[in-house]
Amino acid sequence: MKRVKVSNNVIRRMPRYLRKLDELTENGVERISSFELGHQLGLTPSQIRQDFSCFGEFGQQGYGYNVASLRAQIAGILGIDRGFTAILIGVGNIGRALMENFCFSDWGLRLTAAFDIDPALIGTTFSGVPILAAETLEEYLAANRVDVAVLTVPKAAAIGVTKRLTANGIDAIWNFTNVELTAPDSDTIVENVHFSDSLLSLSYYVAERRDEEAVRSPDGDQ
Amino acid sequence: MKRVKVSNNVIRRMPRYLRKLDELTENGVERISSFELGHQLGLTPSQIRQDFSCFGEFGQQGYGYNVASLRAQIAGILGIDRGFTAILIGVGNIGRALMENFCFSDWGLRLTAAFDIDPALIGTTFSGVPILAAETLEEYLAANRVDVAVLTVPKAAAIGVTKRLTANGIDAIWNFTNVELTAPDSDTIVENVHFSDSLLSLSYYVAERRDEEAVRSPDGDQ
Numbered sequence: 001m002k003r004v005k006v007s008n009n010v011i012r013r014m015p016r017y018l019r020k021l022d023e024l025t026e027n028g029v030e031r032i033s034s035f036e037l038g039h040q041l042g043l044t045p046s047q048i049r050q051d052f053s054c055f056g057e058f059g060q061q062g063y064g065y066n067v068a069s070l071r072a073q074i075a076g077i078l079g080i081d082r083g084f085t086a087i088l089i090g091v092g093n094i095g096r097a098l099m100e101n102f103c104f105s106d107w108g109l110r111l112t113a114a115f116d117i118d119p120a121l122i123g124t125t126f127s128g129v130p131i132l133a134a135e136t137l138e139e140y141l142a143a144n145r146v147d148v149a150v151l152t153v154p155k156a157a158a159i160g161v162t163k164r165l166t167a168n169g170i171d172a173i174w175n176f177t178n179v180e181l182t183a184p185d186s187d188t189i190v191e192n193v194h195f196s197d198s199l200l201s202l203s204y205y206v207a208e209r210r211d212e213e214a215v216r217s218p219d220g221d222q
Numbered sequence: 223m224k225r226v227k228v229s230n231n232v233i234r235r236m237p238r239y240l241r242k243l244d245e246l247t248e249n250g251v252e253r254i255s256s257f258e259l260g261h262q263l264g265l266t267p268s269q270i271r272q273d274f275s276c277f278g279e280f281g282q283q284g285y286g287y288n289v290a291s292l293r294a295q296i297a298g299i300l301g302i303d304r305g306f307t308a309i310l311i312g313v314g315n316i317g318r319a320l321m322e323n324f325c326f327s328d329w330g331l332r333l334t335a336a337f338d339i340d341p342a343l344i345g346t347t348f349s350g351v352p353i354l355a356a357e358t359l360e361e362y363l364a365a366n367r368v369d370v371a372v373l374t375v376p377k378a379a380a381i382g383v384t385k386r387l388t389a390n391g392i393d394a395i396w397n398f399t400n401v402e403l404t405a406p407d408s409d410t411i412v413e414n415v416h417f418s419d420s421l422l423s424l425s426y427y428v429a430e431r432r433d434e435e436a437v438r439s440p441d442g443d444q
Contacts, residue, residue: 009231011423011426011427012419012423014422014423014426015416015418015419015422015423016416016419018422019416019418019419023402077426077429078422078425078426078429079422079425079426079428079429079432080422080425082425082428082429082432084425084428084429092319092323093315093318093319093322093323094316094319094323096315096319097314097315097316097318097319098417100315101314101315101316102417102418104421106418107418107421107422107425108425109421109425147428147432148424148425148428171428171431172424172427172428172431174420174421174424180245189424189427189428189431191420191421191423191424191427193417193420194237194238194241195320195324195415196237196241196324196328196329197234197237197238197241198396198413198415199326199329199331199396199413200236200237200240200300200301200302200329201233201234201236201237201413202370202394202396202411202413203300203301203302203304203306203329203330203331203370204233204236204299204300204301205233205394205411205413206301206304206306206369206370206393206394206411207299207300207301207304207306209393209394209411210301210304210369
């Protein structure tokens with residue numbers, strides 16, 4: 001695929017478009033205008049057209065977007081059709097929640113193995129995925145192509161495991177540890193899931209709402 | 223607090239600033255320039271100054287930012303000092319992972335109760351939080367001030383529970399269900415945690431990297 005550097009903000013909107021298009025497909029919608037798509041996503045039609053224009057021409061003047069073909073194009077942009085593989089390290093609560101409830105294959109990733117240090121877990125299978133001994137990680141990476149490592153170990157183990165991963169060819173980490181894994185200039189692709197960032201954004205909007213309420217009813221005890 | 227409408231992008235960077243400032247505090251750093259702060263966060267100094275200028279004047283020309291006071295101001299902006307309360311609905315894997323591993327109180331929220339329909343869970347306590355019968359939700363909301371509902375129920379229950387919450391005064395939901403909870407014009411504040419959005423952004427960057435590698439070594443077999 002020809003690659004142009006696309007801004008991070010545009011890339012982060014792509015999964016939202018995909019979710020919306022999946023929802024439209026479920027509801028039997030076959031085509032949609034950028035106006036309507038924008039309305040449903042809280043974006044302007046011109047922003048939508050601009051986002052898509054980073055990747056080529058998707059819509060048709062006067063017709064709008066064909067939902068199925070736009071879905072396929074965005075899925076392609078996001079690499080869903082690449083057959084990427086993933087391993088998960090750390091089968092605690094969050095690791096288990098992902099293995100049980102998150103459908104990696106819906107997003108084109110095959111979760112091929114999980115790793116833990118707990119002897120009670122090693123050798124068992126969770127949601128069809130074998131749990132291997134953490135000490136065999138290097139061996140596994142030497143023998144198998146792995147595109148993404150899902151990091152769900154405790155904080156204290158995060159940096160150590162990251163070093164072992166990157167030293168053995170892993171260049172992309174989905175990081176749930178809340179630990180800054182790499183230096184800013186590192187080559188490793190790290191996608192952080194920071195629950196606190198999400199909660200604090202929510203908290204901001206709640207604080208804003210409470211302030212507005214206080215202004216509306218200054219004598220209220222809310 | 224005087225409120226100006228601040229763009230969502232700025233608000234989403236605030237928790238990142240907070241995390242960085244916590245890290246600096248841990249490392250004994252007492253003041254920092256916008257240049258150095260920008261470098262560590264991958265932002266330009268002018269973007270940082272512009273972000274903060276939405277909320278007032280934080281830095282001092284030639285001195286930079288005092289880490290402790292900037293931290294306190296950002297915490298205030300994010301509502302960490304408001305004494306917000308939260309309940310959690312659905313004590314499955316993800317609910318448990320949050321209750322066990324996510325420190326709500328670090329972010330100013332007090333988790334006062336969790337709700338589930340499983341008789342084996344009801345009446346027990348998880349990480350110090352009582353698990354109550356889901357059927358008593360309305361009763362609880364009538365008797366207690368709750369600012370945020372954390373929604374970790376299965377998909378099929380998401381909309382039904384949301385209706386019960388909003389009908390009983392809840393106006394902010396931290397949504398882990400991957401279900402679109404409300405209409406676009408709803409008054410309810412919903413913060414969605416979409417694991418798939420995060421994974422797909424990562425997938426995009428992996429795809430981009432693989433394309434670059436293929437260009438660099440067109441004969442490679444990778």
